[in-house]
Amino acid sequence: MSLTPRRPLSPDTPPLPAPPPPAQKQTPAASLDVFTGDPNFMTSLARGLIVIQAFTQQNPQMTISQLSVRTGLSRAAVRRCLYTLTKLGFAGAEDGSRYSLRPRMLTLSHTYTASNTLSSAAQPILERMSAALRESFSVATLDGDDIVYVARTTVNRVMAVDLHIGSRLPAYCTSMGRILLAYLTPEQIEAYLARVNLVPHTTRTVVSVEKLRMLLRNVRRNGYALCDQEYEVGLRSLAVPVLAPNGRAVATINLSGSAPRISALEMQTRFLPHLRNAASELAVFLR
Known part of the structure; x- marks a missing residue:
């Protein structure tokens, strides 16, 4: 098969635009x-x-x-x-x-936890739940595009990463993050969706902006978020909001468990009421 030769560019033909330079990651x-x-x-x-x-x-x-x-x-x-x-x-x-x-450096974090009402009030609530239910619970707030742990109890190590007070995780693929995102204003949610880089941590991670927007609407409607192995394979988590009197979610409380051990249905039927009771108890300290 013969190929038609390309017509040579005339002197008047404008040159092709140069490819844009690769985006530079902004430094702190x-x-x-x-x-x-x-x-x-x-x-x-x-x-x-x-x-x-x-x-x-x-x-x-x-x-x-x-x-x-x-x-x-x-x-x-x-x-x-x-x-x-x-x-x-x-x-x-x-x-x-x-x-x-x-x-x-630990004195700085201790000063925060000792002086922060949310952190100091949450810790005994989580410890009581862990003692009764033999599961791991956490409380987090939103800091920029990440969640930050402000209280945590661990019964069984369920994540490969060692989480502790002060640990940060991306909001979009965690149950606590989706709670805190879902309770933002519509304008704040759209601004977040416009700038976030949805990195797939596992094959289950939601990396579609449209799907994440739909999930956030469902979270707001249902009052809880369930993430199934989106941040780490084998990790399933359930979270609910801790609401201030004005309805703003100032924090979130969650249960993290092994996916093979705790089904999504068991999380919703057995543990969701406990999480909601704990969130209501913690919300009292915000008034």
Whole structure:
């Protein structure tokens, strides 16, 4: 079969547009640009907090160069932050080059949990439920596009990741996250759906914006969210809202269990009433 030769481009033919450059992931330091010119904003404090948050369970020790790459801050800025944190006892480097956070950092989280009404009130409620039902329960709030655990009890380790107070998970593929998203205003939900990157954590993860929008409507209508192995294979979870007097979901409480051990039906029939009672009890402290 003969192929028709392409007609050569004439001098007047405009060149094809160059492909757009790949999108650059915004660094934590770049997020501070919006505060440029604000005389009340302490940039040095913000940089220190960015350095602190760069340490994770996967990266507990890092050099100045590694922290500079992760944060987007200059090496000089990272060095000053680490110098200050080290002098105050919040960080240190055993070998002089690889820095890590120090136990004194726990005083900051303790201050939050001791002074936060929601966290201090939730913990005994969860412990009582865990003792009676022999299951793991958690309370979380929404922080940006993630949920943050503010109280938790663990009877049986049901997740591969070690969750604790302060742990963060994506909102879109967790039962607690869907509760907190579903009770946002319609405008807030649409803004979230427009910016979220729906990464498939398992083959069951919902990665369609339209399907997620429909699920959030169902969650709001039913008053609970059930996620079946969307964040981790083998993990099933059920969550309900903790409502303030104005109807806003200020937090959420959930049960996490092994999918082979607890069916979705058992979660809805046996455990949902307990979760709703606990949410009502916790809501009293918000009045």
